[in-house]
Amino acid sequence: MAILIDEKTKVIIQGITGREAVTFTRGMLDYGTKVVAGVTPDKEGQKIYGVPVYNCVKTALKNHKANTSIVSVPPRFAKDATFEAIDAGIKLINVFTERIPRADVIEMIAFAKQREARIVGPNSLGMISPGKIKLGSIGGPVDECNKAFTPGNVAVLSRSGGMLVETCSQLSLNGIGQSIAINIGGDPIIGSTFYELLPLLEKDLQTKVIVLFCEPGTVQEEITAKFVKEASYTKPIVVFIAGSFVDNMQGMRFGHAAVIVHGEMGSTKVKARIMREAGIRVVDYHSQIVTEVRKILKEIS
Amino acid sequence: MVAARLRACEEVICERGKQENIKKQGEEMRLYEFEAKNIFASYGIPLPQGKIITTPKEAKKVAEEIGKEVALKAQVLVTGRGKLGGVKFASIPEKAESTASKMLKARIKGYSVEQILIEEKLVIEQELYLGATYDEVAKKRIMICSSMGGMDINEVSQKHPEKIFKVLIDPFIGFQPYQAKELSYTLGLPPKMSKTIQSIILNVWEIFIKFDATLTEINPLGLTKEGKLIICDAHIEIEDDALFRQKKRLEGFGINEREDKARPPTEFEIKAAEIDRADYRGVAGRVTEFGGNLGLLIGAGGGSLTTFDAVLNHGGKPANYCEVGGNAPVRKIYNLTKLILTKQNVKGLAVITNVYSNSRVDFIARGVIKAMVELGIDPKRYPILFRSAGAFEKDGYAILRKYGVEYYGRETPMDEAARLAVEMMKKRE
Numbered sequence: 001m002a003i004l005i006d007e008k009t010k011v012i013i014q015g016i017t018g019r020e021a022v023t024f025t026r027g028m029l030d031y032g033t034k035v036v037a038g039v040t041p042d043k044e045g046q047k048i049y050g051v052p053v054y055n056c057v058k059t060a061l062k063n064h065k066a067n068t069s070i071v072s073v074p075p076r077f078a079k080d081a082t083f084e085a086i087d088a089g090i091k092l093i094n095v096f097t098e099r100i101p102r103a104d105v106i107e108m109i110a111f112a113k114q115r116e117a118r119i120v121g122p123n124s125l126g127m128i129s130p131g132k133i134k135l136g137s138i139g140g141p142v143d144e145c146n147k148a149f150t151p152g153n154v155a156v157l158s159r160s161g162g163m164l165v166e167t168c169s170q171l172s173l174n175g176i177g178q179s180i181a182i183n184i185g186g187d188p189i190i191g192s193t194f195y196e197l198l199p200l201l202e203k204d205l206q207t208k209v210i211v212l213f214c215e216p217g218t219v220q221e222e223i224t225a226k227f228v229k230e231a232s233y234t235k236p237i238v239v240f241i242a243g244s245f246v247d248n249m250q251g252m253r254f255g256h257a258a259v260i261v262h263g264e265m266g267s268t269k270v271k272a273r274i275m276r277e278a279g280i281r282v283v284d285y286h287s288q289i290v291t292e293v294r295k296i297l298k299e300i301s
Numbered sequence: 302m303v304a305a306r307l308r309a310c311e312e313v314i315c316e317r318g319k320q321e322n323i324k325k326q327g328e329e330m331r332l333y334e335f336e337a338k339n340i341f342a343s344y345g346i347p348l349p350q351g352k353i354i355t356t357p358k359e360a361k362k363v364a365e366e367i368g369k370e371v372a373l374k375a376q377v378l379v380t381g382r383g384k385l386g387g388v389k390f391a392s393i394p395e396k397a398e399s400t401a402s403k404m405l406k407a408r409i410k411g412y413s414v415e416q417i418l419i420e421e422k423l424v425i426e427q428e429l430y431l432g433a434t435y436d437e438v439a440k441k442r443i444m445i446c447s448s449m450g451g452m453d454i455n456e457v458s459q460k461h462p463e464k465i466f467k468v469l470i471d472p473f474i475g476f477q478p479y480q481a482k483e484l485s486y487t488l489g490l491p492p493k494m495s496k497t498i499q500s501i502i503l504n505v506w507e508i509f510i511k512f513d514a515t516l517t518e519i520n521p522l523g524l525t526k527e528g529k530l531i532i533c534d535a536h537i538e539i540e541d542d543a544l545f546r547q548k549k550r551l552e553g554f555g556i557n558e559r560e561d562k563a564r565p566p567t568e569f570e571i572k573a574a575e576i577d578r579a580d581y582r583g584v585a586g587r588v589t590e591f592g593g594n595l596g597l598l599i600g601a602g603g604g605s606l607t608t609f610d611a612v613l614n615h616g617g618k619p620a621n622y623c624e625v626g627g628n629a630p631v632r633k634i635y636n637l638t639k640l641i642l643t644k645q646n647v648k649g650l651a652v653i654t655n656v657y658s659n660s661r662v663d664f665i666a667r668g669v670i671k672a673m674v675e676l677g678i679d680p681k682r683y684p685i686l687f688r689s690a691g692a693f694e695k696d697g698y699a700i701l702r703k704y705g706v707e708y709y710g711r712e713t714p715m716d717e718a719a720r721l722a723v724e725m726m727k728k729r730e
Contacts, residue, residue, distance in 0.1 A: 101542050102543075159603065170714060215606060242607040
C-alpha cells in the first residue's frame, strides 16, 4: 500500500446516479476498484453497472463492507452527505463536489476530525494508486488511465486535477512510475493539504520522491515549507508552481481575508522563495519535474 | 522581464484599470459601503447621518439637510479609494454640489462613479477595528479586533502585531458572549462602554454568519468626543458559492447578484463570457484579454496557468488567457476560437492543454478546424499549433492532419509546445 487507498479498499459512491458519477463509476470498475454500493435517496433497488443503490449510507453498510466514500452530490447537499458518511463510520471521504460554501466545509472538516475520519477535497477529481485502485474520473477511461499512470515510487499531490494527470503522464512517458497520485482539491479550505499528507508519505515504504503541483493563492505552500523545515522532512520533494504571471497582474488580490490572518503571502514568488529556503527543489518549467525526479532517483539508488 | 512584457501586453488593452478574470477558487461578492452600512444599521449599530445620491442636485439637498460639513464618498468596489480621489469634503452645500458633479464624471481604477454616499463629517477621537473572517490554515472562523483602526489592518498586523487580538471559533460552538467580552477588554475602552462594544462585536459575528460572508469588517469604528461608537466605514464580502441561499436576504436590502471584477470586462471578455454561458456543458471561457499577437486556446485550469507562464517565459506575447475543459462541446470551442482568431492584432493561434481526463481531444480539434475553415485560414500560411492528449486523441489528430495543422501529443511537454508556438510566431514576423 502507498497511502489512503489500496487494492483492498472498498468504496461507496454517494450521488452515484448523477450523470458524472455514472461515468466515473464505469471507469473505476474497469480499473478494478471495488465499488460495493451507491447511495441516492429514493433510488434504492436500482443498479449502476451492477452496483446496488441504497437510500441511506447506513443501509448500504448493513449490506456491504466499505471504509471509503466518494461524495458527488450537488453543493447544497454536500455537507449533509459528508456528515452521513462520517456518522456511519466511513474513515476516508473523497469529496468531488465543487462550490461548497466555506461555512459548510469547515463543519465537514471539524466533524471528520472529531470522528478520526479524513476528508480529501472538496473540489477534488479523485486519486489513484496505479495498478491497484482509483477513485473518481482521474485519468479518464481505463485505457487512457493506463497511459498516464504507471506503478512506481513517486507520490504526486496536486491542487489541479488536470495537471495531476499531465504530471504523471510525463513521468510515466519517461519510465518513472507513481505510488499514489492525489488531487487534493482547488478550494481555499480543504480537508487534506500538502502538509497534512506529507507525514503519511514519509512513513510509506513505496514512496521515494514526492512531487507537488502548486498554484497561486492560499498559504498552503508556505505552511508546507515551514513544516518540511521544522520536521526535518527526510524525503526529497520537487515542486512546480503554476501561474507566476498572476503575481505581476496589477490589482491582484490573493484574498484579503487570508492576508489579514497570515500576512503578505500567497504570491508564487513568495511561495517559491520560502520553499527553496526549506530545501525543497522548486523547478521553473513543468517539464523539469521529470529531469529533477530522475536526478534524485539516481542519487538515492 | 516577464513583468515588463506582461505590462506591455496589458497596456494595449485599456487605460481603464487592470486586473484579471482568472479564476480564483472561492470568489466573493463585495458589497458597496452603503450596502454594508444598511446591513449594520438593521442591527441597530449607529451610523453617521447620510444618504446615497446620484446627481449633483441631490448632493446639495442632502448637504443642506445635514446642515454641516459633509464627506462625499464614491461608491466603487476599489480598495484605497481615499488616495484615488474617492473621498472629498465639502463645508457648504454648493461645494457639495460642485464636488459631486466632478466625482460623478470621474473614473476610479476604471470604474465610473454612479453613486455617492454623503455623510456628516465626523469628529473622531479614536478609531477601532472589528472584523470576522476565515483562517484557511486553522480551517475555522476567526474574530479580530484592534485599537488601531482606520488604517489598513494588514499594515497594523505587520507593524504592531501586539495591537491585534484574534480568537479562533469552534465551528460547532460558535462565537460566545464571553469571547466578545474578552475581545472588548483588549480595546482599552472605559468600563461604561463595555456593554455597547460587546454587543457590536456580537453583531459583527451575527452578520458574518447569517450572510455567509467571507469577511465582515467595521474599519474604523469611531469613538466620538461624546463617547459614542459609530461606524465610519464598513466592508462585507459574501461568498459567491453561498449566494444560492442568500439571494432572498440580500434582495431584502436591495442588493442583487453581480459580477465583481477589479476592472470592468472588455468587449472581448463579455463576448467570450456569452459563448461560455450559451451551453452549461464544460468550460470554454474565463477569458482575460491581453494585447499580444498570439491567440491562446488553453486548458484546463492548472494547465492554462502552466501554459501562459511558459509562453511569457519564452518571450511570447499572448492575446488572451482562457480555460477550456470539462468536455466543452464542439460549438463552444468553435465560437471561442473564432472570437480569438478575429481579435484585432492576433497573428497566430496556440492550442495547448494538459492530458485530459474527461474532455475529448477530437472535440477540441473539430472546434478549432471549423473556425479556421470558416474564416478561410490556411494553416500553411497562418501559424497554428496544437498540443493536446487524452480520450479520442487519434480521431483529433486525424482531423488536424487532414487540414494540415501542426500537432503534438503527450510526448511533447506543454512548455515545449509553448516554446514552439513562440518560435513559430517569431519566424513569421
